[in-house]
Amino acid sequence: MSDLGNKKVFSENFNYYMKLYNKDRNKICDDLKFKYSTVRDWALGNTYPRIDRIEMLANYFGIQKSDLIEKKDTLITDIEKGAKLTEQIMALGNNDIEKELLVSCTMLDPQQQEVVLNMVKLYLEKDN
Numbered sequence: 557m558s559d560l561g562n563k564k565v566f567s568e569n570f571n572y573y574m575k576l577y578n579k580d581r582n583k584i585c586d587d588l589k590f591k592y593s594t595v596r597d598w599a600l601g602n603t604y605p606r607i608d609r610i611e612m613l614a615n616y617f618g619i620q621k622s623d624l625i626e627k628k629d630t631l632i633t634d635i636e637k638g639a640k641l642t643e644q645i646m647a648l649g650n651n652d653i654e655k656e657l658l659v660s661c662t663m664l665d666p667q668q669q670e671v672v673l674n675m676v677k678l679y680l681e682k683d684n
Contacts, residue, residue: 565627567601573617588612
């Protein structure tokens with residue numbers, strides 16, 4: 557893949573995880589002590605981060621480095637779909653750990669998401 561392709565893939569994945577975890581560029585800069593212009597350029601696909609920065613970001617989001625640098629067929633590019641599922645999941649989860657696990661299912665394709673969502677509903681109904 558060309559350098560331009562790598563930048564684009566990273567940018568898409570980086571923006572996805574920022575939205576997923578409700579982090580903006582300023583928050584990431586504050587938390588990880590990065591320059592704002594550097595983070596902006598990553599988000600816009602103008603530059604590609606060094607591997608040590610990719611590792612820091614992966615640890616920050618609690619994901620694998622490959623989640624940031626590889627194009628994923630199952631990555632939800634339609635943020636509205638991901639946001640809708642996340643809202644449904646947040647309404648279902650009983651605690652922060654449950655919610656975090658459920659939100660991670662937004663990385664699944666839409667059919668898999670539906671299966672997981674139905675399983676969670678059944679599980680929660682069983683406890684009531």
